[in-house]
Amino acid sequence: MTDPVTAATEPPADPEVPDVRALGARLSNWGRWGADDERGTTNLITPARIVEAAKLVRTGEVFDLGIPLDSDGPQPGGFRVNPIRLMSENGQEQELPGGLTWADDYVFMPLQAGSQYDALSHIHYDGRLYNGHPSRDVTSKGAQRCGIHTQANGITGRGVLLDIAGLNGVDWLPGGHLISPADLEEAERAHGVTVGPGDILLLRTGWWRKFTSDRDATAFMDTEPGLGLACAEWLRDRDVAVVGADNHAIEVVPGENKAGMFELHMVLIRDMGVTLAEILDLEALAASCAADGVYEFLYAGSPLKFTRAVGSPINPLAIK
């Protein structure tokens, strides 16, 4: 997501736009998996569903959905920078037994600099995290509740791609383009696939393709095509486990409510407990799906087990 700190002062609420707190309350998953739950909708990925998902492996083709982690990434600087990797050893100037030489490297990076999961502790409001955990549990030492390490045993299951850009016949949808539930259902029909409980839903907007075309990090972060608030209810009805996309925030930016910001994040993460996967590269996967007409696959994308972190870099695999 772009830097909330730069946000302007609040205009009056738009009566046409759902109130985020009312929407969140209506769609809430708090308590659904117990008062202590920290994982949210990834609980929907049951063993039985994983067994079914594995059956989707038919050709053995693998697609890696992570973007490269290096200084050419989509962070324009400011609240996040691109990863900085430095060599501590490069094999030169070594005199080791037996003539061994070796190399080693370090990285300094924001955990959400590139392809990433948002932990459920990443977004909060009104003093509460997902499942009612107090926001003050996110301290200078990290997330005492809902850290990304609580998702470490996942995330694998049935993946479904909805290629909204492809469906519209464009390389990418424009910044600010809102995707509606009707768009999602049209994609389902076109792709011959139905999104259901426990699915990892991947949305292609073309926004990453735009970045690889123009390398304009500021433009990548300033706006984007993405889901509108009405999609929250649709995702709740379908009981989706994870939502991923090739943009930086899943949702349309700027959002519908000019007096708010990242309101779909507020509902999905804090009220519904949905893990988001952002800044994915879906280009090769989408091309394959278009070629063979199969838009479902086994998804295997674990977070790194950073204790109490509010996010993790990822490189998920889609296996067809």
Place this chain on the structure above:
Amino acid sequence: MTDPVTAATEPPADPEVPDVRALGARLSNWGRWGADDERGTTNLITPARIVEAAKLVRTGEVFDLGIPLDSDGPQPGGFRVNPIRLMSENGQEQELPGGLTWADDYVFMPLQAGSQYDALSHIHYDGRLYNGHPSRDVTSKGAQRCGIHTQANGITGRGVLLDIAGLNGVDWLPGGHLISPADLEEAERAHGVTVGPGDILLLRTGWWRKFTSDRDATAFMDTEPGLGLACAEWLRDRDVAVVGADNHAIEVVPGENKAGMFELHMVLIRDMGVTLAEILDLEALAASCAADGVYEFLYAGSPLKFTRAVGSPINPLAIK
């Protein structure tokens, strides 16, 4: 692996121990996948083998094999430190539109601080990397050849666990304990499993369990139980794609040849092009395998796509 820099002066070679250069030349995979190949034995993980591996998913149980990434890790300091994660935002002192609050974090870490893949550019000798690429291709800017990003589209396939510690009825094998091909074959017989082409072979020595018992990072790095040099030929005969273990270097430390160091690394990585997965937590997986008698599974463990890096942190999943 422990810091090669601390190595002592060279004693004479032991005539009983294979010469690492002769062994490497005999087992070499250079040229096997073309003169430009940078991936080595992960080429053995073919689509057909992935399809077969997915059929091993029968119960939907998932085991995450990464260790926690935090300041309590197994690095004693020196050439590598444990990951240092710091919050850049914790949701406090924010006044954002709509009452949104958010948290974000950064990490500084050696890419091989915890559970990790060694890139094929990690280890070299006599001026050459895997496949004859010159060692000078590993520069202060990283690995121009055989960077970990060349493995980004993997690594998923058939995983096999050989629980050598369990077979010996101990929580962990002692430091310096050498595992032989005969030990591997005894484990195969006991577990009712056969290691074959393209497999991801995971070896449990108990060394990680020892660390979680005594939290002695220096002891974890100073010695370890692990494979002897004779296992290189066995791994070549079986055409294993990846070797992983719960110790820090796969191989026995100290090694057989007192005049050398990390000689199995030299052969496996530089001559055979085998990707290694180190410092895994195999405890829960081993307990499950012991309980149901099934020692094979779908393994899905992608590296992060760090461009030109010589390693990557990982959190692989074993799916049964």
Place this chain on the structure above:
Amino acid sequence: MTDPVTAATEPPADPEVPDVRALGARLSNWGRWGADDERGTTNLITPARIVEAAKLVRTGEVFDLGIPLDSDGPQPGGFRVNPIRLMSENGQEQELPGGLTWADDYVFMPLQAGSQYDALSHIHYDGRLYNGHPSRDVTSKGAQRCGIHTQANGITGRGVLLDIAGLNGVDWLPGGHLISPADLEEAERAHGVTVGPGDILLLRTGWWRKFTSDRDATAFMDTEPGLGLACAEWLRDRDVAVVGADNHAIEVVPGENKAGMFELHMVLIRDMGVTLAEILDLEALAASCAADGVYEFLYAGSPLKFTRAVGSPINPLAIK
């Protein structure tokens, strides 16, 4: 200072030991330089005193008081690590116009890893910083009040060395050895020097010399010889501007009050507003002073201008 987090539960207060809150209230400098002041006793270093201090330069000898910043430093790991410096360029693999080659490096470090100033925002209690500023002004973004940048225009003035170890005829005083006001006055007499308003007082305990002898970082941080609580009043009477030492916390560790910790820090920093300079190397300076009998000099040691930081690495110069 050592990690407060490891502190044990509280024993009852010792009636012989001053109550830190009563002591702090009595010695408080709050309001002395205005309600908005963020600099404390460095206000005592007036232009007139700087002019006088410059007259102490008689031989042109210079002593640098910073310790080396590298991986061999006194941090045992845990809450602080030693600085990690990595090359981003080393001049190799470059093809630049005119044959230029160049090198560049990065560092990752705790700002208080080595020789350092504590900012007045480093230590607080009962919800207040120095001068009554609220502790909540120190946020995840840094010190909104009393950041080290507020000291950037200093710190230069008259330096005075009191060599307590030398006076006792030992290489170093033992850990836990308490230095009293009587010790300070004995040193003044022996050295023929009087500590006065606006002075930068440097105390040699030998603790750094011990570290360079045994390289035992854990021992360096676990205990130390240093000032007792009674010295707070002495420092207030003399109106010292800055107190520096060759140990890690100026004060004796463990402290006099077994139910508290770093209580002299609490009084000096939070109540009196005294800037502390820790982990200095005073060996060469002390040898010079012993040789020529002159224990006063011009001190010039600016902090780096880290905005809102709670400390800064330093390399102060003593010019005789």
Place this chain on the structure above:
Amino acid sequence: MTDPVTAATEPPADPEVPDVRALGARLSNWGRWGADDERGTTNLITPARIVEAAKLVRTGEVFDLGIPLDSDGPQPGGFRVNPIRLMSENGQEQELPGGLTWADDYVFMPLQAGSQYDALSHIHYDGRLYNGHPSRDVTSKGAQRCGIHTQANGITGRGVLLDIAGLNGVDWLPGGHLISPADLEEAERAHGVTVGPGDILLLRTGWWRKFTSDRDATAFMDTEPGLGLACAEWLRDRDVAVVGADNHAIEVVPGENKAGMFELHMVLIRDMGVTLAEILDLEALAASCAADGVYEFLYAGSPLKFTRAVGSPINPLAIK
């Protein structure tokens, strides 16, 4: 300096421009302070000159010449980023004996991100550093010769400001504006000051003022007003110890020789062994000098003692 990597292909040499190698050979200080010397012209700052410099302290006014170290600095990203400072503790969520609370912070930064010294190991050509030390002594582990730590015992002495922008009656000279020896001498006459042996010469071009006006980091780094190649000889004649400026590279950018880059760096650092101080804030000092007509002062600006580093952040003090 700007990123040499982005430099274009070489046009033919300009016959009007001095040949950098001939110039360097003619002005070389190699061997002048012994074959092992690593410090170059800072050797010119003798004790006697320091005693004289201290006499320049007349009013006790202090000017800190470092720029703020934070995310708003002049690095546009790419080969260097601005410093990233993160809190590890902010005093919240602590329960320590006696009610102590404390804060601590870390920084990740290029050592040359802001106000800085170039170590003599920063720039080389034709395989040689200053004094003939081989360039290969700068390895992935740092500068084995001419590291910044060799300057740790300095740098203090007579400072002289030449305010070239002020003399021209402009807030800043334009990018690409070349300063000649005649300009330097005109400034000397106007300011009533003469630059001599062992001096720390500070040049004000106004370039930092421009940055604080427009906050355009890319513009700050792309070009700048600065010294032409002819000034090398002038600096050698005067036997200046250190040259500092308020721009990023001392020298005019783009340089005179379109086929080269940073050629004055090549001569000053590698051939003459002159330490450079870059990106200084000279605004307040210049205003004071203009007001009282005194352009000389005591300069005290030590580098941090980073072992084997090729540069160091600084915050020098000018004391009048």
